[in-house]
Structures are given as C-alpha cells and as structure tokens.
Amino acid sequence: MTMDWLSGYGLQLIFGAVTMLSVALVALVVGTVLGISLGTAKIYGAKPLRYSAEAYTAVVRGVPDLIVIYLIYFGGTVALTKITGQYVDINGFAAGVAALAFIFAAYAGDIFRGAIGQVPRGQTEAAHALGLSPRAAFFRIILPQAWRLALPGFGNLAIILIKQTSLISVIGLEELLRASSVISGATRQPFLVYSVAAILYLIITSIVSWGFRNAGIRSNRGFA
Amino acid sequence: MLDFSIMADAFPNLLKGAGMTGRLSILILLLGMMLAVPLAYARNAQSIWLHGPASIYILVIRGIPSLLQVFIVYYGLGQFSFVRNSALWPIFRDPFWCVIIALGLNSAAYTAEIIAGALRQVPKGLVEAAQALGLSWFQTQRKVTIPLAVRAALPAYENEVILTIKATSLASTITLLDLTGAARLEVSNTFAPYEVFLTAGAIYFCITTSLSWLLRRFEVRLSAGHRNEERRVKEFQPVLPGIPDH
Amino acid sequence: MESCSSEGGTVVMSAVTKRFGSFAALKGIGLSVDRGEKIVICGPSGSGKSTLIRCINRIEKHDGGSIVVEGCLLDHRLTNIDKVRREVGMVFQSFNLFPHMTVLENCMLAPMLVRGLKAAEAEDVAISYLRRVRIADQAAKYPSQLSGGQQQRVAIARAMCMKPKIMLLDEPTSALDPEMVKEVLNTMIELAGDGMTMICVTHEMGFARQVADRVIFMDEGAIVEEGAPEQFFRQPKTQRARDFLSQVLH
Ligand SMILES: Nc1ncnc2c1ncn2[C@@H]1O[C@H](COP(=O)(O)OP(=O)(O)O)[C@@H](O)[C@H]1O
Numbered sequence: 001m002t003m004d005w006l007s008g009y010g011l012q013l014i015f016g017a018v019t020m021l022s023v024a025l026v027a028l029v030v031g032t033v034l035g036i037s038l039g040t041a042k043i044y045g046a047k048p049l050r051y052s053a054e055a056y057t058a059v060v061r062g063v064p065d066l067i068v069i070y071l072i073y074f075g076g077t078v079a080l081t082k083i084t085g086q087y088v089d090i091n092g093f094a095a096g097v098a099a100l101a102f103i104f105a106a107y108a109g110d111i112f113r114g115a116i117g118q119v120p121r122g123q124t125e126a127a128h129a130l131g132l133s134p135r136a137a138f139f140r141i142i143l144p145q146a147w148r149l150a151l152p153g154f155g156n157l158a159i160i161l162i163k164q165t166s167l168i169s170v171i172g173l174e175e176l177l178r179a180s181s182v183i184s185g186a187t188r189q190p191f192l193v194y195s196v197a198a199i200l201y202l203i204i205t206s207i208v209s210w211g212f213r214n215a216g217i218r219s220n221r222g223f224a
Numbered sequence: 225m226l227d228f229s230i231m232a233d234a235f236p237n238l239l240k241g242a243g244m245t246g247r248l249s250i251l252i253l254l255l256g257m258m259l260a261v262p263l264a265y266a267r268n269a270q271s272i273w274l275h276g277p278a279s280i281y282i283l284v285i286r287g288i289p290s291l292l293q294v295f296i297v298y299y300g301l302g303q304f305s306f307v308r309n310s311a312l313w314p315i316f317r318d319p320f321w322c323v324i325i326a327l328g329l330n331s332a333a334y335t336a337e338i339i340a341g342a343l344r345q346v347p348k349g350l351v352e353a354a355q356a357l358g359l360s361w362f363q364t365q366r367k368v369t370i371p372l373a374v375r376a377a378l379p380a381y382e383n384e385v386i387l388t389i390k391a392t393s394l395a396s397t398i399t400l401l402d403l404t405g406a407a408r409l410e411v412s413n414t415f416a417p418y419e420v421f422l423t424a425g426a427i428y429f430c431i432t433t434s435l436s437w438l439l440r441r442f443e444v445r446l447s448a449g450h451r452n453e454e455r456r457v458k459e460f461q462p463v464l465p466g467i468p469d470h
Numbered sequence: 471m472e473s474c475s476s477e478g479g480t481v482v483m484s485a486v487t488k489r490f491g492s493f494a495a496l497k498g499i500g501l502s503v504d505r506g507e508k509i510v511i512c513g514p515s516g517s518g519k520s521t522l523i524r525c526i527n528r529i530e531k532h533d534g535g536s537i538v539v540e541g542c543l544l545d546h547r548l549t550n551i552d553k554v555r556r557e558v559g560m561v562f563q564s565f566n567l568f569p570h571m572t573v574l575e576n577c578m579l580a581p582m583l584v585r586g587l588k589a590a591e592a593e594d595v596a597i598s599y600l601r602r603v604r605i606a607d608q609a610a611k612y613p614s615q616l617s618g619g620q621q622q623r624v625a626i627a628r629a630m631c632m633k634p635k636i637m638l639l640d641e642p643t644s645a646l647d648p649e650m651v652k653e654v655l656n657t658m659i660e661l662a663g664d665g666m667t668m669i670c671v672t673h674e675m676g677f678a679r680q681v682a683d684r685v686i687f688m689d690e691g692a693i694v695e696e697g698a699p700e701q702f703f704r705q706p707k708t709q710r711a712r713d714f715l716s717q718v719l720h
C-alpha cells in the first residue's frame with residue numbers, strides 16, 4: 001500500500017498537480033492580456049467596441065463555466081471535424097486553457113477597468129503635458145499604477161482560476177482532480193485520495209494567495 | 225449555420241433541467257444562509273474558540289474547488305462502512321442531496337464572509353448609541369446592526385446567488401439532470417453541441433440576468449427608504465464589490 | 471509638411487470659447503503673450519483660469535476661436551499638439567508627480583521618450599535641474615516620501631527638463647501648507663529670472679508684484695481687466711476686481 005503511494009499514485013497526483021499548474025499559468029497569461037484589452041476597450045473604446053466588451057462580460061458572468069468549457073471543447077471538435085473532413089479529438093489542454101482564459105478575461109477586464117478608472121486624471125494630464133504619446137502615457141504611467149490597484153482583485157481571480165482548473169477534468173484532461181478520481185477507482189479509497197487532493201489544492205492556493213499579498217506589499221513601494 | 229429545429233426539440237428537456245437547477249439553487253442557498261449566520265457571528269467573535277474554527281472552516285472551503293467538495297461528499301463518504309450503515313445513507317447515496325450538502329456547505333463559507341464583513345462595517349458609534357439608550361445586545365442587533373448590515377451585504381450576496389446558480393451545473397458531473405446535465409444528454413443524442421449548449425447557455429443567462437436585475441431593484445428600494453441614514457453612515461461600502469469569489 | 475510658422479507672439483488666443491455641456495467656461499478670450507513675458511492670471515474660483523491655461527497645451531480642447539502657440543495653430547492635427555506640448559511645460563496645483571517612479575525617474579521620463587535622450591544624458595539634465603530647485607539629494611526617493619513643497623519643486627524641475635519655451639503654472643502653491651509656500655515661490659522667481667515665457671495662475675500678490683509684467687483678472691469666463699501689477703493692485707478699474715482683491719488681501 002505504502003509502496004503503491006510512493007511509486008505510482010503519489011507520482012500520478014504530482015503529475016496531475018503539475019498539469020493543473022501549467023493550465024492555470026498559461027490561462028493566466030492569456031487571460032490577463034485579454035482582460036487588459038477588454039478593460040481598455042471598455043474605457044477608451046468606440047461605442048461598438050465598448051458594447052461588445054460589455055456583452056462579452058455579461059455573457060460569461062451569466063453562464064456556468066462548465067457550459068463555456070463544453071462549448072469550446074465539443075464545439076471545437078465539431079468545427080475541426082467539419083473543416084478537416086475527419087473526426088478530430090480536440091486537445092483537452094488547449095480547450096481547457098482557452099475556456100479558462102476566456103472566463104478569466106471577463107472578470108479581469110472589469111478589475112482592470114476599475115483600477116484604470118481609479119488612477120487620478122491628473123496623471124494622464126501630466127503625461128500629456130510632458131508630451132508623452134497616448135500609448136506611452138498608458139503603458140508607462142497609467143498601467144503601472146492601475147496594476148497596483150488591480151493586484152488584490154487579480155490575486156483573488158488567480159486563486160479562482162486554480163480552482164477552476166478542476167472543471168477541465170470533465171473533458172478528460174488528467175489534472176489533479178481527474179488523477180484523484182482515477183486513483184480512487186483503483187484503490188477504492190475515494191475519501192482518502194480526495195482528501196489528499198484537497199490538501200494539495202489548499203497548499204497551492206495558500207501559497208499563491210500569500211504570494212499575491214507579498215507582491216501587493218512590494219508594489220506599494222513609493223505609495224504613502 | 226445553426227439548426228433551429230434541434231434547438232426547438234431540445235428546449236422542453238432543457239427546461240425540465242432548468243427546473244432541477246432552480247430546486248437545487250433554492251435549497252443550497254437556504255442551507256448556506258442557515259449555516260452562514262452563526263458562522264459569521266463566530267467569525268467576528270472575540271473568543272479564539274469561536275473565531276478560530278470559523279476562520280479555518282472558511283479558509284479551507286475557499287481554498288478547495290467546489291467540484292472536489294461535491295466528489296468528497298458523493299464518492300468519498302461511501303468509503304466508510306459506518307456511513308453506509310447509518311440511517312443517513314439514503315441521503316448520502318442520493319446525488320441530489322449530496323450536491324445540496326456539498327454546495328450548501330460551500331455557500332455557507334462565502335456567505336458567512338459576506339455577512340461578517342457587513343457586520344464589521346456597522347459603525348461602532350451607532351452600536352454604542354443604541355446601548356447608551358439602554359437597548360440590550362439582542363435589541364441592538366435587531367434594530368440597528370442587522371438592518372444596516374443587510375443593506376451593506378446585499379450587493380455581494382446578489383453576486384453569491386448568481387454564483388450559486390452557476391455552481392449547480394456541477395451536479396451534472398454526478399449524474400443529475402439539471403440544465404447542464406440535460407444539455408449533455410441532448411448532445412450525446414444529437415451530436416449538435418453548438419445548438420444545445422448555446423440554448424442551455426441562453427437559458428442560464430436569462431435566469432441569472434433577470435434574477436440579478438430583480439435583486440438590484442430590491443436593493444435600490446431598500447436603500448431608498450433609508451436615504452438619510454445612508455448619508456450619515458458615509459463609509460458604508462458594499463463588501464467585495466464586483467469581485468467574483470468562487 | 472511644415473504646419474507651424476515662426477511668426478507672431480508666443481501665445482496668441484483670439485475669441486476662444488469653451489463649453490462644458492451647456493455651461494460656458496470661456497466666453498471669447500483674447501490674449502497675446504510675447505516671448506519672455508511673465509503673465510499672472512487671477513480671479514475668483516470657477517472663473518475659468520485653469521480652463522484657459524489648459525487650453526494652451528490642449529489638455530482641454532477649446533470649442534471656438536483660435537489658439538496659436540509657438541507659431542502652431544492648435545487644431546485636430548496631432549503633429550501640432552505634439553510639437554506644442556514639447557515646447558510647453560506645465561505645473562499643476564496637485565503636483566501630479568508619477569507615484570510609481572522616483573524623483574529622478576520622473577524627471578528623466580519625458581526627455582528620454584519625447585526628446586529621445588539617452589539615459590545618461592537625461593540623467594545629467596535631470597540632476598542639473600534638481601540641483602537648481604535644491605532637491606538633488608532626494609533624487610532616489612519616491613514622491614510620497616517628500617513634503618508638498620519638495621514635491622512641487624520636483625514638478626517644476628520635471629517640467630524644466632524638457633527645456634520648454636513656455637511654462638504654464640496652475641495655482642502651484644495653493645495646495646501647500648503655508649510654511650512651504652515660500653520655498654516654491656522662490657523657485658518660481660528664479661525661474662522667471664531665466665527669461666522664459668511664464669503664464670501663472672496664482673493669488674500670491676507678492677509674487678505677482680515682483681515678477682509679473684502683466685496681471686490678468688478673470689471673472690465668469692472672460693478677461694475683465696488687465697494691466698501692470700502696480701496699477702492693478704493699487705487702482706483696479708472695475709468693481710469686480712476691487713471686490714476680489716479685498717477678499718484675497720484680507
Ligand atoms: N471637466 C469639467 N466638466 C464640467 N465643468 C467643468 C470642468 N472643468 C471645469 N468646469 C467648470 O468650468 C468652470 C471654470 O473652471 P476652472 O477653469 O477650473 O476655474 P478656476 O480655475 O478659475 O477655478 C467652473 O465652473 C467649473 O465648474
């Protein structure tokens with residue numbers, strides 16, 4: 001029993017955790033870029049762009065994550081099958097990352113919008129008065145300050161994202177939860193296995209949460 | 225592109241699923257609220273024996289995916305023979321009740337955090353004023369603290385209601401035919417994921433959006449009657465504005 | 471295509487109007503400023519002083535009339551705006567230093583991004599101006615670690631680092647604690663000695679007396695009176711200016 005854990009199952013869980021973290025990390029990066037674009041579109045965009053961004057957020061907020069994941073996974077499979085003319089099983093990792101990034105972006109967009117709105121208008125004015133281009137003013141002056149204001153909400157989202165990776169198990173990607181299900185089937189000790197998984201999740205979310213709090217403290221340097 | 229006849233055919237079954245989604249949501253929110261109130265008071269209590277366990281409970285629940293919580297209740301508890309032999313086994317064997325227990329316990333943690341935050345925001349001066357007038361602790365809670373806290377908590381609670389409705393879709397992973405479960409069944413019969421999931425998504429969207437609109441109107445009416453107090457307690461802010469929390 | 475000519479005054483505004491919704495903030499401003507001239511603008515709160523000087527570097531867009539700065543007509547053309555902003559420095563009432571950058575970085579940013587200076591050159595320029603406002607020893611600090619007066623002096627240095635031909639100052643001392651007003655005023659007086667064109671909104675009458683070539687009194691979006699400081703302070707021509715001065719001076 002102990003040997004099984006040390007050799008096979010433990011390793012399987014670790015692999016699951018690594019897969020989970022890779023999904024989360026890629027989705028985080030993609031989702032952040034999308035989220036900043038979305039938040040920027042909502043503040044600076046022309047009307048059609050602004051309304052599309054608002055509609056996007058409303059839809060993602062109003063529909064369960066599982067539906068988004070299924071739509072992208074099964075929908076993607078059907079689309080690819082139509083295009084290529086033969087059955088294509090879409091990559092679970094890619095579908096999972098895409099779905100989670102889309103969801104993340106919707107919420108991150110609003111956090112960034114709020115944060116950008118909180119940067120005093122005088123900062124933009126000072127940047128313009130110094131002759132900085134709108135681009136430079138945004139990336140050098142507004143975004144770094146907005147980033148600091150967005151950090152707590154953003155950290156919250158990152159933790160939600162880590163937990164959401166468990167949903168990818170429904171499309172067969174062997175992340176932490178899926179690995180636990182497989183092992184509990186083999187060992188017939190579901191409570192034990194799921195508890196171990198729960199502890200792993202708890203450790204990871206705690207570390208990330210702690211990390212963001214630290215980042216928050218560091219990014220506050222220079223601010224009263 | 226979309227085949228509307230598939231959508232029309234699937235619609236009645238999806239609506240049936242939506243009924244299940246509604247039943248689950250109501251029971252989960254009720255259970256969550258019942259547990260959340262004592263948890264919130266414990267969380268704000270001075271004694272470490274009260275706020276320690278409450279804080280740990282909230283921390284643990286919030287650190288673990290809800291789907292894992294559903295699996296622990298539904299698959300995990302059956303591992304123990306004392307559970308299987310107990311009078312409660314019919315409940316723990318039933319996916320319907322398992323989802324309600326798992327997500328109810330989950331919702332309790334988030335709701336408790338909202339309520340505890342709202343209670344903490346009630347200005348100390350108002351409580352002291354009530355006590356100076358001779359009101360008991362219980363009277364102060366009933367007449368001063370709770371009415372003010374409810375309004376502070378409402379925006380965040382509205383968010384929690386929407387998130388709970390969305391979370392009930394997890395029930396589909398343990399064989400329940402809620403809206404998501406019904407949609408999956410339809411897809412496996414028709415192989416038309418776009419039509420079916422878009423229809424299901426639209427139904428979810430209608431439910432959450434209309435409910436969110438209703439709750440917000442309720443909020444506005446509630447605070448309209450208290451304009452003057454609103455001005456007096458100026459630092460009153462909704463808890464966790466706009467940030468999702470699951 | 472050269473869109474700016476080099477003739478005429480440094481700043482020429484004629485019949486400039488500006489509305490915020492239905493509210494007319496500027497009602498036909500005519501103002502011509504010569505090279506090297508020092509102008510002080512005063513007037514009651516809400517009279518449009520900030521709006522006026524913010525139109526000069528197009529932080530605010532005017533609706534009617536024309537504004538020519540350093541020979542460039544201010545209109546929708548972005549190249550003109552860029553050119554004007556390069557030549558016009560601005561100091562704000564609330565400093566508006568960038569809080570996420572050190573004092574030195576605040577001063578180096580625009581020379582590098584806008585003038586294309588190398589980091590080393592920008593640093594030399596920044597240090598020299600920080601020295602002139604007597605704050606070079608604080609170069610590595612963040613703005614929040616400085617007092618209000620120090621922050622405003624940094625803001626002046628930051629604007630100077632762009633070597634502007636015209637300096638706009640919008641109530642640079644009115645957000646300061648009384649004991650810090652003097653250090654900033656002294657810096658401004660030194661600045662005036664450099665021969666730069668200055669347009670300054672302020673109620674500091676001592677500064678106006680000492681430095682200004684011309685005082686402009688505004689009320690309700692219009693220039694009500696203008697003249698040499700001595701004459702304006704001693705014998706204002708209009709009742710509105712008299713009322714205003716009696717309030718400011720006591
Ligand atoms: N962005 C704005 N939106 C609406 N009204 C404004 C805005 N900026 C200034 N105003 C109005 O224009 C008038 C002139 O403002 P301002 O130029 O700031 O006055 P001053 O600097 O002389 O105190 C004021 O009544 C002010 O309320």
Ligand SMILES: [Mg+2]
Nearest residue numbers: 519520521641
């Ligand atoms: Mg002003």
